[in-house]
Structure formats: C-alpha cells, structure tokens
Amino acid sequence: MKFFSSLLAAGAMLAALPTAVFGQDDQIVFDAEHNQTSIVGTWATGSRQVQTGAGFANPSNVSFIYPNVTGVSYSFTSNEDGAWFEAARYRFKSNATRHNCITGVMLWMHGHYELNNNGSITLIPNGDGYQQIQAPCAAVTENFIEDYNGTELFSVWRIYLDPTDGYKLHLFEADGTPVAPMFQVSEQPQMLPLQRLRKTAKEQQEEEAAKANKRSVEEGGNGALARFDVVSGGLAIAGVMSLAALVL
Numbered sequence: 692m693k694f695f696s697s698l699l700a701a702g703a704m705l706a707a708l709p710t711a712v713f714g715q716d717d718q719i720v721f722d723a724e725h726n727q728t729s730i731v732g733t734w735a736t737g738s739r740q741v742q743t744g745a746g747f748a749n750p751s752n753v754s755f756i757y758p759n760v761t762g763v764s765y766s767f768t769s770n771e772d773g774a775w776f777e778a779a780r781y782r783f784k785s786n787a788t789r790h791n792c793i794t795g796v797m798l799w800m801h802g803h804y805e806l807n808n809n810g811s812i813t814l815i816p817n818g819d820g821y822q823q824i825q826a827p828c829a830a831v832t833e834n835f836i837e838d839y840n841g842t843e844l845f846s847v848w849r850i851y852l853d854p855t856d857g858y859k860l861h862l863f864e865a866d867g868t869p870v871a872p873m874f875q876v877s878e879q880p881q882m883l884p885l886q887r888l889r890k891t892a893k894e895q896q897e898e899e900a901a902k903a904n905k906r907s908v909e910e911g912g913n914g915a916l917a918r919f920d921v922v923s924g925g926l927a928i929a930g931v932m933s934l935a936a937l938v939l
C-alpha cells in the first residue's frame with residue numbers, strides 16, 4: 692500500500708532533482724568555500740523523512756520500516772570514530788519502455804568511507820547490508836530481500852550554506868549524476884551500532900548446513916534431526932520475507 696501511495700511523492704522528488712553538474716574545473720575539495728562545514732553528521736533529502744538509524748532498518752531481522760515518501764540519507768562519523776558511513780535509501784526506478792512500471796528499492800548498508808585526494812569519496816560496505824526490491828509489473832510480481840554489498844564512489848562532494856535550509860550536502864555519482872541535495876539533520880550522526888550487525892543469507896545457510904552435518908555425524912548417520920534443522924532454518928528466512936511483504 693505504502694509503495695503505491697508514495698508514487699506521487701516520488702514524482703515530485705524526481706521533478707525537483709537538479710540537472711546541473713559541476714564542471715571539470717570544479718575540483719577544489721577541502722577548502723572552506725566549498726565545504727563549509729564537516730561532513731560528519733546525518734544528512735537527508737527533501738522532506739527528511741528517510742533518515743539513517745534505527746527508524747529505517749532493523750538488520751537483526753532483515754526488515755525495513757517503510758517511510759511515507761522516497762528519499763536518501765547518509766551519515767558519517769569522524770575519523771576518531773572510525774570513519775564509518777551509513778546509507779538509507781528508498782527509491783523508485785522507472786522503466787524506460789514501460790512508463791507505468793516502477794520498481795521500488797529500499798536499501799540499507801554501512802561501512803567505512805575514505806575521502807580521496809582527488810576529491811572523491813569511496814564508501815566501502817561492511818558486508819551486512821541488504822535491499823528489498825518490489826517490481827509489481829514484472830511477469831510475476833516480484834518482492835524480495837537480498838544481501839547488498841556494493842562499493843560506491845562519489846566523484847565530487849560539496850557542502851554549501853543555504854540561507855533558509857542551513858547546510859546542504861551535494862554528492863555526485865561517478866558518472867556525474869547528482870544525488871538530490873541532502874540537508875543536515877544533525878551534527879551528531881544518528882546511526883545503528885558501528886559493527887557487523889547481521890550474517891549474510893549465504894553465511895547463514897553455510898552455518899545451518901555445518902550444524903546439520905555435525906549433528907548427523909554425531910548421531911551415527913541418522914539424518915532425521917539434521918534435516919529438521921535445515922528445514923526450520925529455511926522456514927525462518929522465508930518467514931521474515933513474507934512478514935516483510937505483509938507490512939507493505
């Protein structure tokens with residue numbers, strides 16, 4: 692339900708995306724003129740309803756708390772706190788050939804960031820991120836959650852002081868595509884704990900298989916218990932997914 696009711700909001704956001712891209716000569720990085728405050732803190736687009744932290748993702752059961760509208764949020768800690776980042780995104784992707792088919796993507800990940808000498812930022816995820824894809828127009832309606840661990844490079848970043856909205860962070864993807872400007876929500880980054888927060892689906896499966904194998908050996912080859920374990924492990928994962936689907 693949320694997915695469809697947010698379509699209008701998404702349209703509004705797309706319309707508000709800036710089209711200008713900074714030129715090649717705009718390479719100044721660490722100076723006060725272009726980066727008027729520290730990147731440390733929490734940043735969020737538009738209505739600021741998508742924000743990193745406990746209000747967006749719950750890695751312990753691989754779920755999301757769906758915001759009312761789409762948006763993007765990033766948080767960054769200082770070097771002293773380990774240079775962690777967290778990303779929270781709720782986006783719609785439209786289909787070039789079928790304009791009425793829009794795929795919704797919820798994504799959460801965290802990890803470490805590096806401010807590179809050429810003015811870019813690299814985000815290196817920690818291996819525990821995940822995303823939910825909803826594609827209502829696919830031949831069979833898709834709705835699934837999967838591990839996500841994609842490194843991201845932003846070629847340029849800028850922080851300006853907006854007279855009404857305060858500090859604004861502009862990120863540009865590696866191909867120059869601008870991310871919608873993000874406003875400073877707080878100077879203190881609001882983030883989930885700075886550590887590995889979940890096992891990937893693959894790791895979980897391997898663990899279940901190893902456990903089942905061990906039991907099967909201990910019971911002298913009687914695999915009944917072991918099989919039960921594997922099945923219940925699989926059901927637990929499927930249960931989380933179908934619950935997540937109900938939330939929509």
Ligand SMILES: *[C@@H]1O[C@H](CO)[C@@H](O)[C@H](O)[C@H]1NC(C)=O
Nearest residue numbers: 786787788789792794828829
């Ligand atoms: C767009 O829709 C067509 C037809 O359903 C599908 O084959 C194609 O994969 C879709 N493209 C994207 C980028 O989702």
Ligand SMILES: *[C@@H]1O[C@H](CO)[C@@H](O)[C@H](O)[C@H]1NC(C)=O
Nearest residue numbers: 807808809810811813844846
């Ligand atoms: C800037 O530096 C990063 C990190 O070393 C690198 O991945 C990226 O390709 C560089 N970008 C350009 C335009 O040289």
Ligand SMILES: *[C@@H]1O[C@H](CO)[C@@H](O)[C@H](O)[C@H]1NC(C)=O
Nearest residue numbers: 815816817818819840842891
């Ligand atoms: C996630 O990606 C990073 C950077 O490429 C890599 O170092 C790490 O091993 C990956 N983790 C997993 C669980 O795939």
Ligand SMILES: *[C@@H]1O[C@H](CO)[C@@H](O)[C@H](O)[C@H]1NC(C)=O
Nearest residue numbers: 749752753754931934935938
């Ligand atoms: C995940 O856990 C949170 C907190 O315990 C709970 O509120 C939420 O309903 C759970 N979500 C799913 C899909 O199980």
